[in-house]
Amino acid sequence: MNPEDHEPWSNVNCFHECLALRRITVNNDFVKAYSSTRDWDEDVANDRAYAGSQVEENFIIPIELMEGMCFTKKEDLQFALQGWSIVNNVEYVIVASNRKKLTVICAQSAFSDIPCLWRLHAGVSKRLGGIWKISSMKNQHTCATPILATGHSIRRHMDLKPREIIGQIKAKFNIKVSYMKAWDARRKALKTVFGSWEESYRTINLFMDAIVFSMPETIYKIQSSENHGFEKLFFSFGPSINGWSYYRPVLCLDGTFLLGKYRGTLLTAVGIDANNGLYPLAFAIVESECVDSWVWFLNQLHVLLPVVSTRPDLCIIFDRHAVRRMVVGDIELLCQKMYMAGNTDDPMVFDRCMKDMIKVKADIHQWLVERDVTSWALTYDGGFRYGVMTTNASESFNGVLKRARGLPIQALVTAIYYNVVALHLRRIEMLEGSEIETSRPFAPRG
Known part of the structure; x- marks a missing residue:
């Protein structure tokens, strides 16, 4: 060993090391050494806690992830990953997930030009009493704003139909899979990312907390039944709330039925900008499109969104046929x-x-x-409608979500989020690509 490869010990360090050596007892009893870290982890007799293994009783989303972090259960780890990825604007892909381990890598690891080699591995630690621990985090993220630059893989692929999966597998690998295999693969992929249908509803509050954590001023409300079962969800993203006061005081309401395991209806409130562009403001997932559901939805708009309830001369357009x-x-x-x-x-x-x-x-x-x-x-009408005569705005946005209507509730909320983001990004690109005269009193058309 080359002494130059190590920093010299100070006298204080040497003193403490000598004290530690004096406490060691020596005997001739043979103790079998561990041949691997796996042997050590599986040896229940050596389950010892340490200072860094303390777990918070109440789950919170950490700002940073690091080696040695522990979580009471796998769901807490998964939600920590989701919240952390949104806050840091990075994207990960699950490569291994079961009851004992979870391994994720950067979504840009397969890029041929500049691959990102970030990797995280976590698993159940027997030494720590069966809690989940991040055992390793390799490398730093080298990708730059991958979600905004390339789009999120969940948004791009979670609404694929089985026949589209069959076509992609055939084109890429020249392998023909059956419809049932493609359908089952899609089901398993959605379950890996969002959990089962039941789990998606059961943990929706944690999922919405992660969104609020990543986007302050986002609001949501969940109404439960007497036996704590899910009934309704109302939500509106913070940036949409802050921006709506600069748009026309017009809201178009519409509902569309869902196609998932437990059905339901999606209610939307979509605003209109000065150029007749869509501005999605608020959403609700309810049991059915009935009077009680609409009254509840409008009540949440009034109570939870002061930007709506305090807006003078507000016009609400609702198509009753x-x-x-x-x-x-x-x-x-x-x-x-x-x-x-x-x-x-x-x-x-x-x-x-x-x-x-x-x-x-x-x-x-x-x-x-x-x-x-x-x-x-x-x-x-006194001009309060601004020429808007139909609910085509909300119907158009619901049409964008047509393929996502058969997904679990967390996947549906995610699809709504990324479609809203994509809508605003396209609008920003349009404005950056054209010269707009600030002195012109009218909005551009196009």
């Missing part, structure tokens, strides 16, 4: 005339359409008049 549910003849003609009457800003055109409806069905005309013409006719 009431006329089509009334069984009458010439329904298409009546709908056409009603749409023309509601969508025109010319009083003469409005009056002519209303008279045409009287000729077809006087009851429908009376029903529209009783509904308060200022609430549905552009001619008499």
